[in-house]
Amino acid sequence: MSESKRLFFAIELPTSLQRQIVRWRASHFPAEAGRPVAAANMHLTLAFLGDVSAEKQRALSALAGRIFQPGFTLHLDDAGQWLRSRVVWLGIRQPPRGLLQLASMLRAQAARSGCYQSPQPFHPHITLLRDAGQAVAIPPPGFHWSFEVKEFALYESAFVQGRTRYTPLQRWTLGDTLRNPDEV
Ligand code: 3AM
DSSP states (O other), X not given: OOOEEEEEEEEEOOHHHHHHXXXXXXXXXOGXXXXXXXXXXXXXXXXXXXXXXXXXHHHHHHHHTTOOOBOEEEEEOEEEEETTTTEEEEEOSSOOHHHHHHHHHHHHXXXXXXXXXXXXXOOOEEEEEESOOSOOXXXXXXXXXXXXXXXXXXEEEEXXXXXXXXXXXXXXXXXXXXXXXXXX
């Protein structure tokens, strides 16, 4: 039997943005607020797949490759805490339609392929702190962080030497907005 991997689809964050977020987090949250997510692990989850066999991974990758939609811009303008899942997050007040469509397609493909999908609606977020079980003061997001999303990725989540590491295994490009063929 082939080995399974713990996988999820997500949007990667530009390295420069990961660094800015880490600086903002360090100056706004005390160390006891929670366990900081490593900069390189910061991402926006689109669909969690759970433990997936190599065969199912190939099938899910083939389906992801059939998604055709334009890219979009994400404006990070929200922050909050979910006490139940013990996370502090950054988010998007009005998620663009492209983001919702992409997540919805990936979640539907995963469900049809037999991966468990939570009935909870998709809440786009970037996890900043885990194990944040006590309510913390959430500073108003006094930042203006935007980035263009031109691709999405399939990530592996692995626990190596006492640390969780997320590694992109495969990436897919989102198309440009359809242009008039006469346009140069
Ligand atoms: O960092 P976020 O919250 O975006 O919470 C886990 C993380 O997302 C989520 O998948 C991402 C990579 O681990 N995750 C883990 N287990 C999950 C589950 N059983 C899950 N999402 C839904 N159901």
